[in-house]
Amino acid sequence: MTREVSAREFYTFAHPPERFALENGEGLGPVTVAYETYGRLNKAGDNAIVICHALTGDSHVASHGAGDTGEGWWENFVGPGRPVDTQRYFVVCANVLGGCQGATGPSSTNPATGLPYAMTFPTVTVRDMVRVQKRLLDHLGVKRLLAAIGGSMGGMQVLEWARSYPDFLEMAIPIASPARHSPQAIALGEVGRQAIMRDPKWRNGNYYPGKGPTDGLAVARMLGMITYESEAAMLTKFGRRMDVEPTVFGGSFQVERYLAYQGEKLVKRFDANSYLYLLRAMDLFDLTEGLFSLVEAVRTIKARVLVVGISSDILYPTWQQKELVEALRKAGVVAFYREVDSIYGHDAFLVEPEKMAPWIADFLGGYGKNFLAAGIWPAAGEKKEVI
Amino acid sequence: MTREVSAREFYTFAHPPERFALENGEGLGPVTVAYETYGRLNKAGDNAIVICHALTGDSHVASHGAGDTGEGWWENFVGPGRPVDTQRYFVVCANVLGGCQGATGPSSTNPATGLPYAMTFPTVTVRDMVRVQKRLLDHLGVKRLLAAIGGSMGGMQVLEWARSYPDFLEMAIPIASPARHSPQAIALGEVGRQAIMRDPKWRNGNYYPGKGPTDGLAVARMLGMITYESEAAMLTKFGRRMDVEPTVFGGSFQVERYLAYQGEKLVKRFDANSYLYLLRAMDLFDLTEGLFSLVEAVRTIKARVLVVGISSDILYPTWQQKELVEALRKAGVVAFYREVDSIYGHDAFLVEPEKMAPWIADFLGGYGKNFLAAGIWPAAGEKKEVI
Numbered sequence: 001m002t003r004e005v006s007a008r009e010f011y012t013f014a015h016p017p018e019r020f021a022l023e024n025g026e027g028l029g030p031v032t033v034a035y036e037t038y039g040r041l042n043k044a045g046d047n048a049i050v051i052c053h054a055l056t057g058d059s060h061v062a063s064h065g066a067g068d069t070g071e072g073w074w075e076n077f078v079g080p081g082r083p084v085d086t087q088r089y090f091v092v093c094a095n096v097l098g099g100c101q102g103a104t105g106p107s108s109t110n111p112a113t114g115l116p117y118a119m120t121f122p123t124v125t126v127r128d129m130v131r132v133q134k135r136l137l138d139h140l141g142v143k144r145l146l147a148a149i150g151g152s153m154g155g156m157q158v159l160e161w162a163r164s165y166p167d168f169l170e171m172a173i174p175i176a177s178p179a180r181h182s183p184q185a186i187a188l189g190e191v192g193r194q195a196i197m198r199d200p201k202w203r204n205g206n207y208y209p210g211k212g213p214t215d216g217l218a219v220a221r222m223l224g225m226i227t228y229e230s231e232a233a234m235l236t237k238f239g240r241r242m243d244v245e246p247t248v249f250g251g252s253f254q255v256e257r258y259l260a261y262q263g264e265k266l267v268k269r270f271d272a273n274s275y276l277y278l279l280r281a282m283d284l285f286d287l288t289e290g291l292f293s294l295v296e297a298v299r300t301i302k303a304r305v306l307v308v309g310i311s312s313d314i315l316y317p318t319w320q321q322k323e324l325v326e327a328l329r330k331a332g333v334v335a336f337y338r339e340v341d342s343i344y345g346h347d348a349f350l351v352e353p354e355k356m357a358p359w360i361a362d363f364l365g366g367y368g369k370n371f372l373a374a375g376i377w378p379a380a381g382e383k384k385e386v387i
Numbered sequence: 388m389t390r391e392v393s394a395r396e397f398y399t400f401a402h403p404p405e406r407f408a409l410e411n412g413e414g415l416g417p418v419t420v421a422y423e424t425y426g427r428l429n430k431a432g433d434n435a436i437v438i439c440h441a442l443t444g445d446s447h448v449a450s451h452g453a454g455d456t457g458e459g460w461w462e463n464f465v466g467p468g469r470p471v472d473t474q475r476y477f478v479v480c481a482n483v484l485g486g487c488q489g490a491t492g493p494s495s496t497n498p499a500t501g502l503p504y505a506m507t508f509p510t511v512t513v514r515d516m517v518r519v520q521k522r523l524l525d526h527l528g529v530k531r532l533l534a535a536i537g538g539s540m541g542g543m544q545v546l547e548w549a550r551s552y553p554d555f556l557e558m559a560i561p562i563a564s565p566a567r568h569s570p571q572a573i574a575l576g577e578v579g580r581q582a583i584m585r586d587p588k589w590r591n592g593n594y595y596p597g598k599g600p601t602d603g604l605a606v607a608r609m610l611g612m613i614t615y616e617s618e619a620a621m622l623t624k625f626g627r628r629m630d631v632e633p634t635v636f637g638g639s640f641q642v643e644r645y646l647a648y649q650g651e652k653l654v655k656r657f658d659a660n661s662y663l664y665l666l667r668a669m670d671l672f673d674l675t676e677g678l679f680s681l682v683e684a685v686r687t688i689k690a691r692v693l694v695v696g697i698s699s700d701i702l703y704p705t706w707q708q709k710e711l712v713e714a715l716r717k718a719g720v721v722a723f724y725r726e727v728d729s730i731y732g733h734d735a736f737l738v739e740p741e742k743m744a745p746w747i748a749d750f751l752g753g754y755g756k757n758f759l760a761a762g763i764w765p766a767a768g769e770k771k772e773v774i
Contacts, residue, residue: 123635183621183642184613190643191610194650195582197636198602215585223578223610226571231704234570240673248510248667249584255570256577263581280635286627314701317618 007064008036008102011136026122033136034102035059035094038078039086045143049084050133051093052150052157055278056270058101061093074353083357084364089146097132098124098278100271107208107271118273119205126285130160144168147364151175151349153278156285163287166302171368173360175308175349178320179294179327180286185315188227189279192220196272205273217272218263225262230312230345294327301328304368305335308356315346336371394451395423395489398523413509417498420523421489422446422481425465426473432530436471437520438480439537439544442665443657445488448480461740470744471751476533484519485511485665487658494595494658505660506592513672517547531555534751538562538736540665543672550674553689558755560747562695562736565707566681566714567673572702575614576666579607583659592660604659605650612649617699617732681714688715691755692722695743702733723758
C-alpha cells in the first residue's frame with residue numbers, strides 16, 4: 001500500500017462489540033485516532049517512521065508542502081530533504097489517546113450515554129497510546145517500523161514502542177525523556193492538576209460544552225512553561241526587565257507577562273480534562289514497574305537506541321537519560337547517548353532541533369549501525385564519563 | 388538597658404500624625420511589630436543579634452526555656468550554649484512587615500477605615516522590613532548590631548541590613564539567598580500569586596473575616612514546597628511509592644499526599660494576602676537596582692559577611708551566593724563563602740542547621756576576623772573555584 005502526502009486523516013477502530021483493551025483492564029470503543037502522514041510507504045512496508053508528540057502537541061509535526069501554510073511543531077526537522085527525509089521515509093504522526101485534538105479522549109462523546117466522557121473516561125497510559133498507534137500502523141500497511149522518534153512525553157512513547165514491540169521496531173530515538181517519571185516531575189504535575197481541579201469551573205470535569213476551568217488550566221500551563229525553560233534561558237530572555245510599574249498583583253515583570261500569555265494561549269486550544277489525563281499517563285510511566293531493575297526492564301528491547309539529553313533540562317535532567325543508556329548497555333541493547341548543549345532547557349527539543357538533527361539523520365541513515373562502527377559514545381576526545 | 392528572657396512582645400510606632408515612610412513613597416501608621424528576644428542586652432548595647440525569618444516563618448525562632456514547650460524554627464541553633472549562644476548574645480527576632488503573625492500587614496485594620504487593609508495595603512519591600520527592625524532595635528536600646536542572620540527571605544533582609552546600615556552592623560550572615568530575585572524565582576512566585584488571585588474566594592483580597600482563597604493558597608504552597616526540596620531529596624523521601632491505587636485525580640503517590648498535607652497545613656496558619664505581599668517583596672529584592680553592577684551595589688557595606696549556600700538548592704542555586712561573594716570581594720568587603728553539602732535543597736537551612744552551625748558559631752565568636760586570619764575560603768585542599 002502506498003499513500004499520497006495528506007493532511008489530517010482519521011482512523012476509527014474497536015467498533016462495538018469490539019472493545020479496545022486498556023492497560024488498566026477496562027475497555028474502550030470506538031477509538032478514533034487523528035493522524036497525518038508524510039512521504040510514501042514503500043512496497044515492503046518497512047520505511048515508516050512514527051513521530052510521537054509531547055503533552056500539548058498534535059499530529060501536525062510539519063506542513064504538507066505547497067498550499068499548507070500551517071507550520072508544524074518540528075517544521076524544519078521533517079520534510080523533503082530535511083533530517084527526517086520524507087522523500088525516503090513514510091512518516092506518521094498521530095494524536096495521542098486521551099488528548100483533545102482528534103483522538104478519543106475525555107471530551108469525546110461516550111456512545112453509551114451520548115454525553116462527553118469527562119472524568120468517566122478510563123485512565124490511559126503511555127502503553128495504551130502506543131498500542132493505538134500500532135493499530136493505526138497495521139491499518140496503514142506498515143510491516144516493520146523503521147524508527148520511533150519523540151521528545152518529552154513523545155520520548156516516553158518511543159521507549160514504550162521499543163519495549164512493547166521488540167520485533168517490529170528497528171530504531172528508537174527518545175529525546176529529553178526519562179525511563180520513569182521522577183517524584184519531582186509527579187509533584188509538579190500534581191500542582192498543575194490541583195490548580196485545575198480546585199477551579200470551581202472544573203465542576204468535577206463536567207463543564208462541556210464550554211472551556212471549563214480556564215484559570216486552573218492557565219496556572220497549570222504557566223508552571224509547565226517554567227519547567228520547560230531553564231534558569232539561564234530566563235535570565236537571557238527576560239532578566240529582571242519590567243514593562244510596567246510593579247504592583248503586588250504581579251504581571252509587571254516581562255517573565256510574568258510571558259507566562260500569562262502562554263497560559264491564555266493554551267486555554268484557547270486545549271481541554272483541561274485531557275491535560276489531567278495526559279499528565280497522569282506521564283506520572284504512571286515507569287519502565288521498571290513491577291520489575292527489579294531498569295536493566296531487567298529493557299532486556300527484551302531489540303531496537304537500536306539513540307538517547308538524546310539536553311544539558312539544561314530541569315524537568316528530565318540528563319542523569320535520567322544517562323541512567324537509561326547505562327541500563328540499555330548493561331542489558332546488551334545497542335544504545336548511544338548524545339547531549340544537546342543548550343541553555344533553553346527541556347524546550348530545546350522544540351526550539352533547537354538543528355542541534356540534534358545531524359545525529360538523528362546519521363543514525364537513521366545508517367540504521368544505527370554506523371554509530372556502533374564509529375564506537376560513538378563517548379567519542380574519542382569527549383570528556384563525558386563512560387557509562 | 389538590659390532585658391529579661393521573654394515571650395512574644397509588641398512594639399508600635401508611627402502613631403498619628405507620624406507616618407512610617409515606605410520605600411515606594413507611601414506612608415503607613417501606626418506600625419506594630421511582634422518580636423521575641425533571647426538573652427540580655429549588655430550595658431554597651433552592642434551584643435545584639437537579629438535573626439530574620441523566611442517567607443512563612445515568625446518571631447519564634449526558638450523556645451524560651453523551662454515552661455515554653457513550643458519549639459522554634461531554629462530550635463537547636465539558638466539558645467543557651469547553642470551556636471547562637473543566648474548566654475552571650477541578645478537575640479531579637481521580629482515578624483516582618485506585611486506578614487500576618489503579629490506585624491502590621493494586609494490583614495491588619497486600617498485605622499482610617501476601620502476595615503482590614505486587604506489590597507489597599509501598600510507594597511512593602513525587604514528594605515521596609517529592615518527599617519522596621521531598626522526602629523525596634525532603637526527602641527530596645529541596641530547601639531550597635533553585632534550580627535544579622537537569616538535564610539531565604541531572611542537572608543535578603545540580612546543583605547539589606549548590611550547595605551542600609553553600614554555603620555550599625557558588624558557581621559552579616561545571609562544563608563541560601565540571592566543578591567537579586569532571578570526571573571525563574573519571580574516566575575515561580577507569579578504562578579503562586581495567580582493560583583491565589585484566580586481563586587474566586589480571593590474576592591480581590593476582600594475576604595476578611597474568613598480564610599479566603601484556601602485552594603489557591605494551598606496550590607501556591609504546594610509549588611513552594613517543591614522549590615524548597617531537591618530532586619534527590621524527593622527520590623529519597625518518596626520515590627515513586629504509592630499509598631493508594633492511582634487515579635487521574637492525583638493524590639495517590641506519597642509525594643502528592645505530602646504536598647497536599649503541606650498545603651492544608653499552611654492554609655490554617657497563614658493569610659493569603661500576606662503571601663502575595665511577601666512574595667512580591669522578594670521579587671522586588673535587587674541589590675543592584677538602578678546601579679551599574681553588583682560590585683557597585685555592595686561597595687558601601689562595612690560588615691564582614693559570611694555567605695552560606697546549599698549545594699542542592701534549586702530555588703536560589705549556589706552560583707547566586709558565589710556571585711554575591713565575588714562581588715563583595717571585588718568591592719573590598721571582607722566576605723567568605725561556605726557551602727552546606729546536602730540533598731535537602733533550599734530547606735536544608737531549616738532541617739540541617741547543624742551543618743552550618745560550626746561555621747556560624749566560629750564566625751560570630753571571632754567577629755569574622757578569625758576567618759580572615761585563617762585565609763579561609765577556599766581552604767587549602769578544597770576544590771572549589773576561587774572567587
